[in-house]
Amino acid sequence: xxxxxxxxxxxxxxxxxxPSLIHALHNAGFTVTAITRPSPTPSTxxxxxxxxxxxxxxxxxxxxxxxxxxxxxxxxAAFSGQDAVxxxxxxxxxxxxxxxxxxAVAAGVQRFVPSExxxxxxxxxxxxxGRVLAGKVGVVDYLEGVVERTGGEGGxxxxxxxxGLFFDWGLERSGLGTVNIKDKTATVxxxxxxxxxxxxxxxxxxxxxxxxxxxxxxxNKYIATASFNLSQNELIAIVEELTGWxxxxxKIKSADLQQSGEAKLAAGDYSAxxxxxxxxxxxxxxxxxxxxxxxxxxLIGVPYEDVRESxxxxxxxxxxx
Numbered sequence: 001x002x003x004x005x006x007x008x009x010x011x012x013x014x015x016x017x018x019p020s021l022i023h024a025l026h027n028a029g030f031t032v033t034a035i036t037r038p039s040p041t042p043s044t045x046x047x048x049x050x051x052x053x054x055x056x057x058x059x060x061x062x063x064x065x066x067x068x069x070x071x072x073x074x075x076x077a078a079f080s081g082q083d084a085v086x087x088x089x090x091x092x093x094x095x096x097x098x099x100x101x102x103x104a105v106a107a108g109v110q111r112f113v114p115s116e117x118x119x120x121x122x123x124x125x126x127x128x129x130g131r132v133l134a135g136k137v138g139v140v141d142y143l144e145g146v147v148e149r150t151g152g153e154g155g156x157x158x159x160x161x162x163x164g165l166f167f168d169w170g171l172e173r174s175g176l177g178t179v180n181i182k183d184k185t186a187t188v189x190x191x192x193x194x195x196x197x198x199x200x201x202x203x204x205x206x207x208x209x210x211x212x213x214x215x216x217x218x219x220n221k222y223i224a225t226a227s228f229n230l231s232q233n234e235l236i237a238i239v240e241e242l243t244g245w246x247x248x249x250x251k252i253k254s255a256d257l258q259q260s261g262e263a264k265l266a267a268g269d270y271s272a273x274x275x276x277x278x279x280x281x282x283x284x285x286x287x288x289x290x291x292x293x294x295x296x297x298x299l300i301g302v303p304y305e306d307v308r309e310s311x312x313x314x315x316x317x318x319x320x321x
Contacts (some may be wrong), residue, residue: 001157001215003158004083004111010019010100011089012066016169017117017201018088021056024205025086029215029308034058035078038066069096072113075103084212085110088199091115094135098142103252105156112158112243114139117204119280120162122222125224128262129276147220157208160222163204164197165281165289167227171314177278178232179239179247181320187249189282190254192233195289197226203305210300223296229289232282243320251254254283 012018012034020145025032027304037165066156069079069089097114104112124130125137143158150156167273170176176198179186207225210216216305236247261275280287297304315321 004212006031007084009292010087020201020205028209034064065256076106079129083243087115097139116160140292157219162224163199167198168200186249190284197290199227203227210302230309254279
């Protein structure tokens with residue numbers, strides 16, 4: 001496979017993850033284009049180039065295009081000259097990726113990285129939480145079908161990647177559902193000893209860059225990577241060590257979270273995802289750690305991070321240190 005040099009990031013200038021992806025790709029030497037939706041006023045089926053990035057938190061030489069995500073023609077024009085497309089669209093917009101895949105094929109793109117990045121959707125498709133993530137599951141199924149139809153020769157290839165929980169993002173918004181800095185309390189699911197894997201937003205960017213730097217090794221695969229593995233009790237212990245606090249701990253049962261999530265889902269309430277995710281991730285026996293022999297960190301040349309330093313940075317940003 002030819003080296004990948006140019007990368008379009010769909011939904012890259014906004015959202016939780018897009019800017020981190022663009023910075024990491026830029027730092028790795030790729031020429032990056034951020035593709036966003038047009039404002040409501042312009043007509044659809046247009047692709048325009050702007051002279052400056054729409055947000056100040058992107059590298060200054062980032063090219064920015066707007067395109068209609070529902071139009072194959074518009075996205076094909078936006079993907080012209082791109083070796084790879086990385087999707088950072090949010091969960092509610094994952095269905096638009098079918099159109100993006102068709103456009104990538106039409107534009108002659110080599111690699112498509114769909115918007116996965118969280119839990120391993122290939123492993124949960126038959127579970128209740130898989131119903132919430134059905135859109136993501138369907139996109140990877142669609143990509144597999146495209147490769148099967150083309151025989152994988154000279155056409156589009158893909159890489160799906162699970163990175164576990166968004167660690168720094170989750171800490172800043174909810175203490176990952178475990179640590180409440182303001183009240184100096186903690187909530188523990190079951191024993192709190194179950195290991196799970198997580199990644200910082202910056203690490204996810206480095207992972208995507210690593211995938212594109214290793215196109216042959218990652219072609220048409222679903223991989224898993226991490227910044228680190230830890231448990232709820234280990235997170236609490238790190239916070240207590242760094243702050244000198246003693247957190248007041250409340251315990252809840254994963255079975256109750258699962259029941260709550262399934263009831264919400266049955267009623268069409270997709271906020272069920274939060275309860276289902278917490279049960280999925282931290283229930284005793286869930287098996288959501290990522291052993292080194294199963295991790296693709298080594299394959300793509302991205303080392304693990306120091307969890308203690310990541311927690312310390314969070315506490316400093318929150319004024320707790």
